[in-house]
Amino acid sequence: MKTIKLAFILLSLFFFNSCKESLPTFNDEIEVFEVYDELQSLIDGNSEKTLVINFWATTCxxxxxxxxxFAEIQKHYDPKEVKVLLVSLDENKHLESRVIPFVERHKITPEVILLGDQNYSAWTDEIDPSWFGALPATLILKGEKRNFRFGAYETYQELLDDLNQIDS
Structure with a gap:
C-alpha cells in the first residue's frame, strides 16, 4: 500500500512539474541597448524570420x-518563424523604477529591450522615414518586406492583418 501511495505522489509531482514548464513565463531579463546600432544588429541577425518590433514607453x-x-502574437506563432521585440523608449534611469515593475506586474512574455539612445532624430528614419518618434509605433518586417504603423492597434485582428500582409 505504501508503494502505491509513493508511486501516486511521484506521478503527481511529475505531472504538476511538467504542467508548470508549459505555462508562459514573463520576460524577467531586459537588455539595455545604449545606441540604436545595437538594435539594428539584432534586426539584421534575424533576417530569416518575421520580426514584430513595437516601440513603446511606460508613460504612453x-x-x-x-x-x-503582442503577447498573443508571441503565444500563437512558432518563435522560429516570428519574433516579437518590445522596445521600450523609457530613459535608462527608469529601468528599475518603471520598466521592470511593468513587465513583472503584467507578466510580459515577449522579449523586452530598453533602447537608451535618446537621439531619436538620428535613428527614427532608419525605422521609417515618415516616423518622427511619437509612440506607439510598430515595424513588422521579413527580409525586404516592411510594414510600419504609427499609432496603437485597437484590436488583435488589426495587428494580425498587418502581420499576415508580411507573411503572405
Whole structure:
C-alpha cells in the first residue's frame, strides 16, 4: 500500500512539474541597448524570420493598452518563424523604477529591450522615414518586406492583418 501511495505522489509531482514548464513565463531579463546600432544588429541577425518590433514607453497609455496583442502574437506563432521585440523608449534611469515593475506586474512574455539612445532624430528614419518618434509605433518586417504603423492597434485582428500582409 505504501508503494502505491509513493508511486501516486511521484506521478503527481511529475505531472504538476511538467504542467508548470508549459505555462508562459514573463520576460524577467531586459537588455539595455545604449545606441540604436545595437538594435539594428539584432534586426539584421534575424533576417530569416518575421520580426514584430513595437516601440513603446511606460508613460504612453495607448502603448500599454495594445501590449496584450503582442503577447498573443508571441503565444500563437512558432518563435522560429516570428519574433516579437518590445522596445521600450523609457530613459535608462527608469529601468528599475518603471520598466521592470511593468513587465513583472503584467507578466510580459515577449522579449523586452530598453533602447537608451535618446537621439531619436538620428535613428527614427532608419525605422521609417515618415516616423518622427511619437509612440506607439510598430515595424513588422521579413527580409525586404516592411510594414510600419504609427499609432496603437485597437484590436488583435488589426495587428494580425498587418502581420499576415508580411507573411503572405
Amino acid at each position: 497609455p495607448p502603448c500599454l493598452k495594445e501590449m496584450p496583442h
